[in-house]
Structure formats: structure tokens, C-alpha cells
Amino acid sequence: MNEAPIIQLQDVVKSFGTQRILDRVSLDIYPGRTTVIAGGSGQGKSVTLKLILGLIKPDSGAILVHGRDITTMNRKELNEVRSNFGVLFQGAALLDSLSVFDNIALPLRERTELGREEIRQKVMATLIQLGLIGHEEKFPAQLSGGMKKRVGLARALQLQPDIMLFDEPTTGLDPEKTMEIYRLFHETQEKFAYTAIIVSHDIPKVFNLADQIVVLNHGKLVTFDNPEDIQLSSIPEIQAFVKTTMGHLYLSRELE
Amino acid sequence: MLLQRIENIGESAIYHLHDLGRMGLFLLRTLLGGVKKPFRFTTMVRQIQEIGANSFGVIFFTAAFTGMVLGLQGYYTLRKFGSEGMLGSAVALSLLREMGPVLTALMVTGRAGSAMCAEVGIMRNSEQIDALECMAIDPLGYLVMPKVLATVISLPLLTMIFNVVGIFGGYLAGVKMLGVNPGAYFTGMELSVVNKDITMGLIKSVVFGLLIVWICTGRGYFVHQIRGAGYGAEAVSRVTTQAVVIASISILLWDYILTAILL
Numbered sequence: 098m099n100e101a102p103i104i105q106l107q108d109v110v111k112s113f114g115t116q117r118i119l120d121r122v123s124l125d126i127y128p129g130r131t132t133v134i135a136g137g138s139g140q141g142k143s144v145t146l147k148l149i150l151g152l153i154k155p156d157s158g159a160i161l162v163h164g165r166d167i168t169t170m171n172r173k174e175l176n177e178v179r180s181n182f183g184v185l186f187q188g189a190a191l192l193d194s195l196s197v198f199d200n201i202a203l204p205l206r207e208r209t210e211l212g213r214e215e216i217r218q219k220v221m222a223t224l225i226q227l228g229l230i231g232h233e234e235k236f237p238a239q240l241s242g243g244m245k246k247r248v249g250l251a252r253a254l255q256l257q258p259d260i261m262l263f264d265e266p267t268t269g270l271d272p273e274k275t276m277e278i279y280r281l282f283h284e285t286q287e288k289f290a291y292t293a294i295i296v297s298h299d300i301p302k303v304f305n306l307a308d309q310i311v312v313l314n315h316g317k318l319v320t321f322d323n324p325e326d327i328q329l330s331s332i333p334e335i336q337a338f339v340k341t342t343m344g345h346l347y348l349s350r351e352l353e
Numbered sequence: 354m355l356l357q358r359i360e361n362i363g364e365s366a367i368y369h370l371h372d373l374g375r376m377g378l379f380l381l382r383t384l385l386g387g388v389k390k391p392f393r394f395t396t397m398v399r400q401i402q403e404i405g406a407n408s409f410g411v412i413f414f415t416a417a418f419t420g421m422v423l424g425l426q427g428y429y430t431l432r433k434f435g436s437e438g439m440l441g442s443a444v445a446l447s448l449l450r451e452m453g454p455v456l457t458a459l460m461v462t463g464r465a466g467s468a469m470c471a472e473v474g475i476m477r478n479s480e481q482i483d484a485l486e487c488m489a490i491d492p493l494g495y496l497v498m499p500k501v502l503a504t505v506i507s508l509p510l511l512t513m514i515f516n517v518v519g520i521f522g523g524y525l526a527g528v529k530m531l532g533v534n535p536g537a538y539f540t541g542m543e544l545s546v547v548n549k550d551i552t553m554g555l556i557k558s559v560v561f562g563l564l565i566v567w568i569c570t571g572r573g574y575f576v577h578q579i580r581g582a583g584y585g586a587e588a589v590s591r592v593t594t595q596a597v598v599i600a601s602i603s604i605l606l607w608d609y610i611l612t613a614i615l616l
Contacts, residue, residue, distance in 0.1 A: 150487055176489035190484035193476075204488045207391075207495070256488075 101164065103128040103260060103292050104149060109158035111144055118144050120316030121158070128259070131286070131293040131306050136313035137338060142296040143187075145313070146262050149294070150182060151175045162260075180208065183253030183291070187265040189245035191237040197248050198224075198233040204255045223251045227281060243274035247281065254285060261286075263295040267303075275299065282306065312338065368580055375578070376571045379493070383501060383567075386494035396499040404465040404500070405507025409514070411460050416515040419456060420522020423447055427523070428531045437527075441538035442545035444523035445516075449550045453516040455608050458561035461508060462600045466569040469500055470596040473573030474589035482574070497570045501563070508562035509555045516554065553615045560611060564603050572596035 102125035111119040118141040126132050134142050147153045148160055151167045159166045162178050170178065191200045198220055205216045224230045227247045237245060246266060253261060266282070267275040279302070286293060297303040304310060310321045314334045321327045330336060427443045473496060476482050485492045520542070527533040572579065572592045579595070582588040 147483075150483075152483055152486060179487055179489040182487060184484065184487045186480045186484060188479055190480040192481055192484070193479075203490070207490045208488065252488075 100127055102126055102161075103163060104294075105159075105161040106145075106148070107159040107161065109148065109155045109160060111141070111148065111153070111155050117316050119148075119155070119313075119318075122313075122316070122318045124311060124318055124320070126292060126294060126309075128292050129290055130308040131295065132309045132311060133303050133307040134294065134296045134311050134313065135298075135300055135303075135338075140313040141316065142313055143264055146184075146264055146294070146296055149262065150184065151179065180256060181259045183256070183258035183261045185246065185249045185253050185261070185263045185266055187268055189237070189249035191245060191248055191252070193237055195236075196233065197229060197235050197237075197240070200237070200248055201251045201255060204252060208256060219255070223255065226284075227251050241274075242269050243271075243277060246270070246274075246278055250278075250281060250285065254289060257289055258291055261289075261291045261293050263293065263297070265297055265299075266295065267297065267299045275302070279306065314338070372575075372579075375575060376567070379571045379574060380567050383493045383497045386491055387498040387501065389491075389494060393495070393499050397502050400499045400503030401507055403468075404461065404503050405511060408461055408464050408507070408511060411464055412457060412511050412515050413518055415456055415460050416453075416518035417522040417525075419452055419515075420444060420448065420519035420524075421526040423452070423519070424523035424526030424531070428527050428533065437533050438537035439541050439545075440523070440527045440533050441520075441540070441542035444527070445520055445542040445546050446550060448516045448519040448523075449546060449554045451608070451612075453519060454512050454554045454557040454561060455604060457508060457512045457515045457558060458565060458604045459601055461504070461511065461562075462565050462569070462597055462604065465504070466565045466600050467593050467597050469566065470569040470573040470593045471589055473497075473570050474576040474592055475573075477574060477576050478585060478589060492574075497566070497574070500570055501566045504562040504566040505559055508565075509558045512554060512558040549615075553611075556615065557608065557611050560607055561604050564607060565600050568600040568603060569596045572599070 104124075104126040106122055106124040109119050109122045110117070122145075124132075134145055136142050144153070148155055149162070151160075151170070154168055158168075160168055162181065165174075165178065167175060167178055191197075192203065195203065201220045201223055202216050205211055205219060209216075211219070220233075221230075224233055227250065229244070229247055229251065232240070232244065237248070240248065263282075267278050270278065282293070283306075285291075293306075295303055295306065304323075304327075307323075310323070310327060312319045312321070312327065312335055314332065319330070319332065319335060321330070327335065423444045424440065427440050427447075428437060431437050431439055431443065473482075476496070482492045482496070485495055524535070524538060528535045528538050572595060573589075576582060576588050576592045579588070579592055582591045582595075
């Protein structure tokens, strides 16, 4: 790989109390590629995302974004780095007290010098693109799960981030809505050419999107270049994970 | 056994010291963030409506009945010394110096402080605060500072309303029901109340306002880090109760400290 990684985790250790969640984890994420982080519950997938975002600090190790270590940054420097990120949270994390329009407009109002009319035009364009037109006056409590995710995605894309992080983007959605989210993912990644990091349980569907798959297992991280490599893994825990999460695929291959 | 107890006491002391430090930094960061742009005027006005204007009803009724009780109690006490004419001054001084600021602050804690704590706590639990941080928006400047300004502006105004309504409550009980001379009621008040009494009440209400918003939003903000609070909705509920209790006790404690300093 000739390109420099856009994000690097170097020997990252993170514990909560006596429980070590990440144990000297290292990972390189390259620009424009899609990395899927998989693993069982409580294995530290969301913790990894929060570490990359600088929401929590590691006990030791370094996290480099564009070559700069975010673990030693002050709040102002961290905010500059965060301007490169867009995040779609598991529950979308829309501000309850703001309408759909205001939620999407929030980063533009707070982080840019754009005028009211420019903001309105940009938000309306996003609403059209993501099929949210007609819902702009609604509040998050009036939206379905799928619609909340779309609004969350719209908000995350407003500042045209280099890096998009998706925390369980399809959890709690029916198959139709899940496919819709993946379609939007394809469309927006094509348009904005962002680097994507997806934490997901939705395996094997999400593997089709991945250029790189990492599986967290008892604090360690195992990297694979494609889903087939995971199935061939000799690590017993990874085999068990594959059997549980990729059951249909696994069984059909065994029958063949 | 003994070592275990000492260990528990030490652990508890460290936790509370850490908590105090965390809350202190929270206040400092909020106040420092307040001087930075942007100034959220519309949000602040909305908060003044929520914390101040919407508390008017509860303040009005509390003040009216407090004044009436003071009128009744004061009348029967003063009558023993043949000093019913001093009723107006007794009611006014009690309200302006102590009962006005303290009861207003306690009522606002129960009505608006609990709501602030629950709102911020729910935002923390549903990752809304994380989302603000990820958008590089300072959650303290965006969420907490407008509430600080709104409370510090609203509480002195509510206290003044409380005082006026309380004085008329005392008038109703003392003059209209028990027959105290109306001229004596207001003249006694005019002669005994000085500017310092009003200033003292207003200084107290500003300090109480800051205490309410600091404790209530702070507990909500750190809902996930408070020992023994639990998780999710249960944590928000426990922490809200805790915030109201701590804020109420702090108001009474600071009332004593401020009275001792200002008298």
C-alpha cells in the first residue's frame, strides 16, 4: 500500500475497571476505503469508534488522524480534527428539541459562516437527495427508525467530511430499510469519496461493502482482506463468531 | 474488617474529591465558554421563558400563601407585645431578606432545576452530547450557558415578584382578615426596610440561580459517571432526585454563609 494511512491505531490499550477491552491494538485505515469492524457484544467495537473520535482517551498507545496524534491534543486541536469526521450514531443521536431541518442545519450554523439563505438551500438539497422532503418540520420523536438514520446521515454529511463513522447503521431496521441505508451509503460514498468505518452486527451483508474487515476478539484485533479469509481463519473464537453471524452462508458452503 | 472500612472511607473520599473537581471544571469551562462567540440570544430567551416565565404560577401561589401565613403568625406573636402595627415591617423584612430568595430558589429547583437535569441526562444517554462534540460544537456553550444566563436573570426577577406578592398576602391576612390598620402596615414597612435588605435578597438570588443551574445541569451532564446511579432511564431518575436534593441543601447552606457575610 503506497498511500499513507488516514487513521492509525498504534498499540492502543483501553480498560474499564479491571476489564481490558483493547489490548495493544494496532490498525491502519487507508483513504477512500471502507473498513468494517465486527465482533461479538462487549468486544470493544463502539469503544474503538469513540477512541478514534477522541470522545475517550486510551490508557496507552497512540491514535493518529492525518498523521497527528489525537491523544495528546487539547480541546481546540481536537475540534479541528473532528471537523474531518462525520458520524452516524446507532440511535442517530438527533437533538430532540430541534426539527429535522434544524438538526441538519445545525453543523452549518455552528461551524460555518454561511448565511441563512445559503444554509436553507444546502439543507433543502440534502433533504431532496435523501428523500426527506416534506418531513423537514417534523421532530425526531415523530420519525421512524429508518428516517432518523437518514436525517442522521444528512446531518453528518453537511460539512463534507473526509471520514465517516457508522455505529451499527442498520440495527433495529427491517430488511427493506436496511437495504435503503446501504443504498444511501453507496450513493453518498460515491459522491463525497469519504473513508468509511462501519461497526456492524449485520454480517454478512455489511461484508459486501468492505475493503478491509477487522474482527475484535478478547481485546485483540484480527484483520482480513475479504469475507472468505474470515471463514478460513484457524482462530477458534473467530470460527465461532463466523458460525454465529454468518450461519446461512457457512451452512450453504458446507452443504455444497 | 477495620482495614476494609478504612479502605472504603478512603475510596469514598477520593470519589467525592474527584466529583467535586469534575463539577468545578464543568462550571469553569461553562463560564469561560460563555464569553466566546456565538452568543445564543434566542436560545437564552427561550430558556428565560421556560425557567422564568413558566415558573410564575408556582411562585405566585407560594408567595401568596407564605405572605398570608407570615401575616397570621406575625399578628398573633406581635399582639402579645401590643405591637400589631409592626406587622408590615415583620412581613417585609422576613420576605426580602430570607424567605423571598430562599423559597423562590427552592421552587425553581423543584420545577425547572429537575427538568434541566433530566433534559441534559437524557441527552447524555441518547448520545446527543457526543453528537455535539463530534460536530465540534461545545456542549457546554450550546446547552448549559444559555441556561446559566437565563436562570441568573430569571431568579432575581422571580424573587422580586415573590416579595411583592408575599407582602400583599400578609396584607390580606393581617389587614383584611385580622383588622390591622392598613396605614400602620405600610408605614412600618417603609420605615424599617432599607436598600440593603433588597440588595441582600437580590445578591442571594443571583448566587442561588448559579447554584441551581450548576448542580442540576452538572449532575445531568455526568449522569454516566455518577457512582451508584445505574444506567439508562433509572440513572436519569436517580440523578435528577440527587440534583434536587443537593441543590436544595446547597441553597440553605449558602443562605447562611451569605447572611453571615452580608449582614
